[in-house]
Amino acid sequence: MGNLLRLLYREDPPKHDIFVDFENAQPSRMEVETYEAVEAVLKDSEGILHELQQYKGAGNEIREAIANPRSEIQQEKAWDAIVPLVSKLRRFYEFSQQLEAIVPKILTELCSGPLTPMQHLETQQALVKQFAQILEFVLKFDDLKVIHFVDCI
Numbered sequence: 001m002g003n004l005l006r007l008l009y010r011e012d013p014p015k016h017d018i019f020v021d022f023e024n025a026q027p028s029r030m031e032v033e034t035y036e037a038v039e040a041v042l043k044d045s046e047g048i049l050h051e052l053q054q055y056k057g058a059g060n061e062i063r064e065a066i067a068n069p070r071s072e073i074q075q076e077k078a079w080d081a082i083v084p085l086v087s088k089l090r091r092f093y094e095f096s097q098q099l100e101a102i103v104p105k106i107l108t109e110l111c112s113g114p115l116t117p118m119q120h121l122e123t124q125q126a127l128v129k130q131f132a133q134i135l136e137f138v139l140k141f142d143d144l145k146v147i148h149f150v151d152c153i
Contacts, residue, residue: 022132025125034109038130041098045137048095051088052144058082099134106131 027035058081065071065078109127110120121128 020121020125020128020132022129025129027126028123031109031124031127034105035126035130038102038106038127038134041095041102042130042133042137044095044098045133048092049137049140049144051091052141052148055085055088055148057148058085099138103134106134 058078061074061078061081065074068074106127110124110131111117113120115123
């Protein structure tokens with residue numbers, strides 16, 4: 001996280017240390033709207049990660065259905081295994097669309113206006129915290145995706 005924040009500095013090398021209070025950061029009046037919009041998206045992030053951790057593929061059912069194309073039983077087993085997984089994948093995709101919509105909003109708040117990057121980090125700690133939470137979610141999701149989807153193939 002520190003290296004990411006260092007990229008926001010316009011000065012080289014950074015002359016200031018910034019303390020971001022991740023435990024007690026509260027939105028200011030000016031950032032409440034963006035904060036609440038981001039919070040509405042982030043509330044589902046733990047559930048998404050949990051669903052991904054529990055994800056079991058349908059590789060065996062699919063292989064059996066392919067190996068036995070004339071067997072209605074095998075085809076139905078594969079279908080019954082795939083339908084719930086498609087629903088989960090759709091939920092993951094829809095959540096990614098929500099993240100895609102919210103990230104530009106939070107970055108606009110954190111990177112635009114008359115404030116210097118240092119002032120943004122000092123005065124908008126609640127949004128900085130949320131941006132860090134988004135990054136943490138994305139990294140965890142990608143790790144889980146690689147682990148679980150490789151196992152499912």
